[in-house]
Amino acid sequence: MKCDEINAWLDALLSEINEIEVTRKSERRVRVDVPASSLPALLELLKGKASYVHLSAISCVDWPGDEEFELVYHCWSYEAKSLLSAHTRIPRNSAEEFAHYVSVYDIYKPAAFFERDIYEMFGVYFESSPYMEKFILTEWNGPPPMRKDFDAEAYVNDTFNWADYHPQWLQDIEEEGGGIAIRPEDIRL
Amino acid sequence: MKKIKYDDLGSVLNPLKNLQFFARKPVTEPLGPRPAAEIYRGFHLNDMEKCIGCSTCQKICDNAAITMVKIPHLKEDPVNGIRNLRPAIDYGRCCWCALCVDICPVGAIELSREYVHTCNGDEVDSYFVLPQEKGMHGTFEEKGWTKTETNDLLDRKRLPMGEMTPDERGDNFDEIVNGFTPEQAILEASRCVQCGMCHDSCPTHMHAPEYIRAIWKGNVEEAVEWMYESNPFSHVCGRVCTHRCESACSLNQAGLPQGSEPIAIRWLKRYAMDAVPHERIKEIAARKKTDQKTGQKIAVIGAGPAGLTAAFDLVKQGHEVQVYEALAKAGGMTRYGIPYYRLPDDMLDRDVDVIVSMGVSIQYNIRIGKDISMEQLHKDYDAVILAIGLQSGRSTRIPGSEHEDVHSAVELLRRIGSVRDDMNTAEDLDFKVPHSAVVIGGGNVAMDIGRSLARYQKQQYNQVNMTITAIDALENFPADDVEIKESLEEGITIIPSRGPQEVVLENGKIKALKTWRVESVFDADGRFAPQYDESDEQLYDVEMVVEAIGQMAEMELLGEQLTEQLEWQRGRLKVAEDGATSVDWLWSAGDCVNGPDVVHAVADGHRVAESINKAFSVQR
Amino acid sequence: MRPENYQVVSLPNSDEYELFIGPNHPGIEGNYAFKLKLDGDRVISGKADAGYLHRGFEKLMEGRLWIQNLAIVPRICVPDPVPMEVVYSLTVEDIEKTEVPLRAQWIRVMQLELSRIASHLFTFGGHAATTGMYTPSYWGVADRDLALDLFEELTGGRVYHIYNIPGGVRRDIPNGFLDRLSDYLDYLQTRQNDYDNLLFTNQVFVKRARDIGVLNQEQALEWGVTGPNLRATGLAFDVRRDDPYLIYEQLDFDIPVQSAGDCLSRILVRRDELFQSVRILRQIIKHLPSVKGPVRSPIPNPLAWNVAKGESYCRVESSKGELAYYTVSDGGDKPYRVHVRGASSMHAVQVLENMSVGQRIEDVAQIMFSLDACPPEVDR
Incomplete structure (x- = not known):
């Protein structure tokens, strides 16, 4: 199958889905914005009919201002040589309660890895994903750390101590009337 | 490249071919650290003389590894942008990315080729280092990663400012x-x-x-x-x-x-x-601004930057402030000394309007000492601020300088500024624009009057015949470089290192200014004692001479009694750091204390207001 | 998991038992655990356990200025750090629409290929070691060290080069560098025979690696495998060729392919790839001197650099496979989000878990290393 054919086919396919917005960013990059309800159908079509067989990644972006998570499914077609990024937004919910979405594991097997990662880091529960359990943060009981409302630097400052150096040269300067003037934590930009 | 087929089973004997290695010369590496590459990113070096303590390295450090340490014996010179802070590196955090080197505005911090440091557990302090020229262990290793034009991270060029061309202006x-x-x-x-x-x-x-x-x-x-x-x-x-x-x-x-x-x-x-x-x-x-009223009343003499800044601060604190201005408008030297092309009067009006809107009251055309006496002010107010500026010009007192066409620059500028706000025409001026003129002096005031007159010459006669001459060499002119540059662009002749000797008169009119070449301005002790080469004499044929060699305060307004009462120092009013005079109800601020400078006057205004505020709170 | 938190699992009434490989094991390039359930010497199931190298880089990056992240990204994959720097810079340049000077692009490709060589040499040694042959691992590491010498000369750092920067590279190449690079390539080519004799045509190794850990093309595609592991199943896919970046389109190189999809195919693909990289570097040595101009287009003061609002997904071919960064900017002075799609994230976890089922215990380590998984790419 030729690239052009696939592209033409893709355009026809995309027109079948409701409320879809397609942006061609460059020769090999397509951005698609799609409602959360239509995304699985889109991926199904992409994989089944348009040769986008490789799920490169699922990225999650937290937008607390909009009370939403953005999920981005990056799909690659070996034949069309084109990367399609499907963007969708789901409600965010509070940190105590998980946000929910459906797994696309039945379409793309690699999704399991990314879904588990997003579940762990952002607290988005994917229904019917095979491994919704801890993986990287085995011993972490705090909130999902990649959420914007988790302040990692504050956590580190509360949990760990700064090294307390007091070498001879510093003691000499202190005797002279000088000493530490600006600590690094005072001026983080 | 030799292809290996997947089906090629190889041979069990193949690895034995490597027995030939027994015949090869072994590779021998010496003990001890090997020399690092030329741009190796090792431990830090810091040129303590070059480093200005700006702590930019600390801001770019992505691991928060840099602490700024105050070192009292190093130079602290805020006017020249030098602090006695120096970076100390925590090698428990440093990742040797060298972004500190790339961003250092002065190129003081660099990395060496030294890369081995280790210690026992009880010497952990040795990981916190104040880098100097001698390197991590006090033994200089060669420089490694340094700053070059390629890896410099700062944007060194200022954005060009759009401005009118000399022809346009x-x-x-x-x-x-x-x-x-x-x-x-x-x-x-x-x-x-x-x-x-x-x-x-x-x-x-x-x-x-x-x-x-x-x-x-x-x-x-x-x-x-x-x-x-x-x-x-x-x-x-x-x-x-x-x-x-x-x-x-x-x-x-x-x-x-x-x-x-x-x-x-x-x-x-x-x-x-x-x-x-x-x-x-x-x-x-x-x-x-506070809502409370303190009930204290303060009089300010002079509506220039110092007086109005003090008034602004005091009104903010809830005091009542009355400003007296001898001229028709506020601003002092900023209005009557600085030409419109540098500072349009409507911009000054805005600043004054903000201050007035805060509740400062200004009375114009009231000359203290004439319309109201100082004694009266003392009686009516809790405190008085003297912020009268430097309103009269100094004279060279050379022969002929008392002629009516020899003017003082400040007086002439005031006359120009009083006529029209935008100054843009010579129509209503109370003097005739000279066909040719010479300004004596090399400061900004000299440039201001020279450039103003040159503009009128261009308007009226379509040519500029303006000379600025001063005793200093050009590089020692007190004027800003840009002023000199723009003056030259506008067709003004600048003749440095000339000492004015005489205003040559003929038939009651000015004929020329006579100058000698200056050999030296100061004597061996640094005192002002110009030496001239009398054989090198020049005559500038001009109609007008303007003196712009400095200004004085007009202190007559104080009156005899108060003048007696006050302490003086070399002809100047003695004023404490905070602006207080030796009389407890009188403060003084601005150019009349510090010499001419707008921002200094503003600073002075703040200082005096704070001092008065403090004095009042002690009283309360 | 910390030892004190581990609870002994008792599996009553069966011959099954648990065996942990890792978190410290020579079968993998970092701290990573693989928990096996065994019946005799057959693997019933395997469970990957990551997190020993989790340093929260993605979170850290959101709190640092755009340029400060340059010091973090190479740490995500120690054996092959250059693609990390390059792909991060590529995303920023894509968002900012920065033109990268041609010379910088050539220098970047030079580093990328040198890094690939260093990484593959490392893998040869590791793979051989899992079959009980230790000489190739000494050789591999020693020859990789010579590449690190070149990196040290080029970038000032041996392992973490921190040399790429949005807009180009931080400094131009040192005088005479290309000659020394050329010498190194000559040396590598003289070593080819040694490696072939010792490893690739060594019947002991060939027999040991053949038909072990077979992954066919269908499975590979289903499980999202990329890189040499995918090419070992017969699919000639390479990001450098199929989704080209930098100046790869101007270079002449082959994409080595094997079809069996076993451990031997994978290591043979890597061997061939290494010498393709040599071929690419030869072209660069020839062309780079004629590519004049700056090596960096200036960026604003990094302390006050607001990158334009936007997002970018950029991919490169690292030695482990398809490496991608998804970078989002909200128009601020720090990234809003950086998602690292580690090249190993597929074959280090799900693929490995699936492949190990039914294998014999002595083959598991070889399968692990033949996939060339880089745990820090999983953990980030």
Whole structure:
């Protein structure tokens, strides 16, 4: 199958889905914005009919201002040589309660890895994903750390101590009337 | 390349071929550290003399590994942008990325080729190091990663400021500088490394880093709010400030491989002030005003920057302030001394209007000492501030200098400025524009009068015949470099190192100014004692001579009794650090104390207001 | 998991038992655990356990200035750090629409290929070691060290080069560098025979690696496998060729392919790839001197650099496979989000878990290393 054919086919396919917005960013990059309800159908079509067989990644972006998570499914077609990024937004919910979405594991097997990662880091529960359990943060009981409302630097400052150096040269300067003037934590930009 | 097929089973004997290695010469590596590559990123070196303590390295450090340490015996010189802080590195955090090297504005910090350091558990302190020229262990290793033009991370070139060409501006008083557009201002503000040298060097300690950051963020209102923390004359200072901040700017330090220009702090201030609507500025300025009334009354003599700044501060604190101004409008020297092309009067009016809107009352055309006596002020007010500026010009007192066509620059500028706000025509002037004139003096006032007269000459006679001559060599002229450059562009002749000897008169009119070449200005002890080469005499044929060699305060208003009462020092009023005179109800501020400088006057105004406020709170 | 938190699992009434490989094991390039359930010496199931190298880089990056992240990204994959720097810079340049000077692009490709060589040499040694042959691992590491010498000369750092920067590279190449690079390539080519004799045509190794850990093309595609592991199943896919970046389109190189999809195919693909990289570097040595101009287009003062609002997904071919960064900017001075799609994230976890089922215990380590998984790419 030729690239052009696939592209033409893709355009026809995309027109079948409701409320879809397609942006061609460059020769090999397509951005698609799609409602959360239509995304699985889109991926199904992409994989089944348009040769986008490789799920490169699922990225999650937290937008607390909009009370939403953005999920981005990056799909690659070996034949069309084109990367399609499907963007969708789901409600965010509070940190105590998980946000929910459906797994696309039945379409793309690699999704399991990314879904588990997003579940762990952002607290988005994917229904019917095979491994919704801890993986990287085995011993972490705090909130999902990649959420914007988790302040990692504050956590580190509360949990760990700064090294307390007091070498001879510093003691000499202190005797002279000088000493530490600006600590690094005072001026983080 | 030899292909290996998947089906090729190989041979069990193949590895034995490597027995030939027994015949090869073994590779021998010496014990001890091997020499590192030329640009190796090892431990830090810091040139303690070059380092200015700006702490930019600390800000870029992505691992928070840098602590700034105060070292008292090093030079601390805020006016020149030098602090006695030096970076100390925590090698428990450093990742040797060398971004500190790449960003250092002066190129002081560098990395060496030294890379081995280890210690016992109880010597952990040895990981916290104050890098010096000698390296981590006091034994200099060769330099590794250093700054070059390629890896320098700072934007060294200032955004060019749009301005009128000499042709466009030569015959009018329109403002020369266009000012930044929002895009330009954001770009220029983005060059700032937030070191705060500008804040330290500014006489009134303006919060320049904060307002530059606010401008960069696109928040001009926040910028204006920061400005009003320390300067109610921000329109004026945004145009004509002597900008010590820019001299002290970390990006202005010499010794860089590629040259470097300071942030255009003054123009950024101008931009932010112009970008916020006037009514909004008034609201912002009023935010810090207290609702309480103290009942204390203060009189201010002179509505210049010093007097009005003090009035602004005192009104903010809830005092009642009455300002007396001898002339018809407020602003003092900023109005009557600075030509319109540098500072349009309507900009000054805005600053004054903000101050008045805070509740400061100004009475014009009231001359203290004549219309109201000092005794009366003392009786009516709890405190009096003397902020009269330097209103009379000094004379060279050379033969002929008492002639009526020999003018003092300040007096002439005042006469020009009194006629029309925009100065733009010579029509109503009370003197005739000379076909040719010479200005004696090399300061900004000399340039101001020279350039103003040159504009009128161009308007009326379509040619400039203006000479500025001074005793100093050109590089020692007190005037700003840009003033000299622009004067030359406008067709003014500048003749340095000439000592005026006589105004040659003929038939009751000026014929020429006679000068001798200066051999030296100061004697061996550094005292002013010019030596001339009398054989090198020049005559400039002119109609008018203007003297711009300095100004004096007019202290007659004090009256005999008060003059007696006050302490004087070498003909000047003796004033304490905080502006207090030896009389407990009288303070003095501004040019009449410090010599001419707008931003200094503003700083003085703040200082005096604070001192008065303190005195009152002690009384209460 | 910390030892004190581990609870002994008792599996009553069966011959099954648990065996932990890792978190410290020579079968993998970092701290990573693989928990096996065994019946005799057959694997019933395997469970990957990551997190020993989790340093929260993605979170850290959101709190640092755009340029400060340059010091973090190479740490995500120690054996092959250059693609990390390059792909991060590529995303920023894509968002900012920065033109990268041609010379910088050539220098970047030079580093990328040198890094690939270093990484593959490392893998040869590791793979051989899992079959009980230790000489190739000494050789591999020693020859990789010579590449690190070149990196040290070029970038000032041996392992973490921190040399790429949005807009180009931080410094131009040192005088005479290309000659020394050329010498190194000569040396590598003289070593080819040694490696072939010792490893690739060594019947002991060939027999040991053949038909072990077979992954066919269908499975590979289903499980999202990329890189040499995919090419070992017969699909000639390479990001450098199929989704080209930098100046790869101007270079002449082959994409080595094997079809069996076992451990031997994978290591043979890597061997061939290494010498393709040599071929690419030869072209660069020839062309780079004629590519004049700056090596960096200036960026604004990094302390006040707002990168334009936007997002970018950029991919490169690292030695482990398809490496991608998804970078989002909200127009601020720090990234809003950086998602690292580690090249190993597929074959280090799900693929490995699936492949190990039914294998014999002595083959598991070889399968692990033949996939060339880089745990820090999983953990980030």
